[in-house]
Amino acid sequence: xxxxxxxxxxxxxxxxxxxxxxxxxxxxxxxxxxxxxxxxxxxxxxxxxxxxxxxxxxxxxxxxxxxxxxxxxxxxxxxxxxxxxxxxxxxxxxxxxxxxxxxxxxxxxxxxxxxxxxxxxxxxxxxxxxxxxxxxxxxxxxxxxxxxxxxxxxxxxxxxxxxxxxxxxxxxxxxxxxxxxxxxxxxxxxxxxxxxxxxxxxxxxxxxxxxxxxxxxxxxxxxxxxxxxxxxxxxxxxxxxxxxxxxxxxxxxxxxxxxxxxxxxxxxxxxxxxxxxxxxxxxxxxxxxxxxxxxxxxxxxxxxxxxxxxxxxxxxxxxxxxxxxxxxxxxxxxxxx
Numbered sequence: 001x002x003x004x005x006x007x008x009x010x011x012x013x014x015x016x017x018x019x020x021x022x023x024x025x026x027x028x029x030x031x032x033x034x035x036x037x038x039x040x041x042x043x044x045x046x047x048x049x050x051x052x053x054x055x056x057x058x059x060x061x062x063x064x065x066x067x068x069x070x071x072x073x074x075x076x077x078x079x080x081x082x083x084x085x086x087x088x089x090x091x092x093x094x095x096x097x098x099x100x101x102x103x104x105x106x107x108x109x110x111x112x113x114x115x116x117x118x119x120x121x122x123x124x125x126x127x128x129x130x131x132x133x134x135x136x137x138x139x140x141x142x143x144x145x146x147x148x149x150x151x152x153x154x155x156x157x158x159x160x161x162x163x164x165x166x167x168x169x170x171x172x173x174x175x176x177x178x179x180x181x182x183x184x185x186x187x188x189x190x191x192x193x194x195x196x197x198x199x200x201x202x203x204x205x206x207x208x209x210x211x212x213x214x215x216x217x218x219x220x221x222x223x224x225x226x227x228x229x230x231x232x233x234x235x236x237x238x239x240x241x242x243x244x245x246x247x248x249x250x251x252x253x254x255x256x257x258x259x260x261x262x263x264x265x266x267x268x269x270x271x272x273x274x275x276x277x278x279x280x281x282x283x284x285x286x287x288x289x290x291x292x293x294x295x296x297x298x299x300x301x302x303x304x305x306x307x308x309x310x311x312x313x314x315x316x317x318x319x320x321x322x323x324x325x326x327x328x329x330x331x332x333x334x335x336x337x
Contacts, residue, residue, distance in 0.1 A: 032275055034266025037192055038076055046080025048228060049199030050280075051214030051264030052087070055079075056194045057175070063160050072179045073160060076193060079173040080228070080269070082146040084198035084212035086175070089141060092191045096139070103137035109185050112136045138180040146173030173197070199266070205239035206246065216263035216284040217245035217297060223280060224295055228269045238294040248299045249284055261285075261299060 034047045035056040044058040057078035065071045089096050097106040104110045118130045142153050148171050156163045156176055177193055179186070202222040203210045213219070221242050223229040249261040261284040267276055281288060285300035 032267045032271045032279055034268060045268035045270040046228065047078060047266055047268050048081065049079050049083060049197055049266045050219040051262060052196065052198050053264055053266045054194055054196045055266050061163065063162055065159050070181055073156060075174055075176050077172050077174045078195060078197055079146060079199065081171060081173065081200050083173040084201060085145065086143045086195050086197055088196040090194045091139065098141055102141045104139040104141065110138045112138060112182065136180065138182050138185050140178045142176040144169065144174050146171055206243045214262040214264055215246050215249050216261050216280060217242055217249050217299065219263045220280050220297060223276060230273050232295060236294055238296045241296045241298065245286065245297050245299050248301045
């Protein structure tokens with residue numbers, strides 16, 4: 001009886017393991033959409049951006065400086081690769097304007113002007129008011145595109161004793177923002193900071209150059225050859241078909257003047273290659289397959305027919321069977337794997 005009972009437990013464990021292996025794994029929520037807000041964690045996934053996309057990022061540093069912690073410093077990593085540019089910065093869904101030093105000059109609530117009036121007397125004894133105005137910018141941005149050779153942010157190194165010249169974040173595109181405490185400008189506490197970013201630079205086999213592009217075929221080729229994708233050798237990509245696909249994607253519409261297909265989106269490295277390849281293919285309604293040692297792709301587009309099939313091409317006349325005798329009936333067994 002004990003042996004049978006133990007066998008039953010072992011059997012249940014084996015069945016449970018088998019069912020667990022066969023059950024589809026749940027998709028990570030939001031992994032194929034990137035960071036839409038700012039996320040905090042001890043080990044966050046890198047974000048990948050193709051084309052142009054408004055994104056949040058992973059918070060990799062928080063610190064404060066000044067009397068009574070007057071200034072708050074935050075670094076938000078937006079991509080695990082070099083990006084083309086930061087086109088727009090948002091604070092709580094408002095587009096902000098930056099001056100050449102990175103200070104936010106608009107909206108006006110992020111700029112505080114203090115006026116002081118001092119009574120002065122000149123050499124003749126005549127008295128007058130000396131008026132002095134001081135402008136304080138409550139928010140300052142420093143944007144780093146993620147070059148492999150970029151250096152640590154000089155302002156943060158100078159103002160913080162925790163961030164040093166060794167904190168380069170090489171190959172990481174990030175925003176460094178410094179905020180000055182002000183209850184009127186930030187009534188709800190720390191704001192959400194996002195940016196519209198032109199993402200990764202991709203290789204174009206037609207020109208042998210690497211530059212930013214939202215062409216789906218070039219973005220897909222980049223994913224196939226990247227370490228966070230399937231890390232395929234470039235020699236195993238059919239670049240003749242990539243060039244043909246890229247040309248189709250770049251065709252312009254005579255009505256709108258825009259290209260036929262574009263790829264604009266973000267995802268994290270938590271996404272599986274299967275999900276990401278299928279997602280990127282939807283941007284050109286295309287197909288990807290592996291044949292004769294090479295990855296090949298094709299976007300959706302109309303081509304002129306090369307062959308006409310009609311009744312003359314049938315091997316025999318059409319026959320219709322409307323009923324089977326019971327002797328010719330058969331059972332069907334279908335398995336689910």
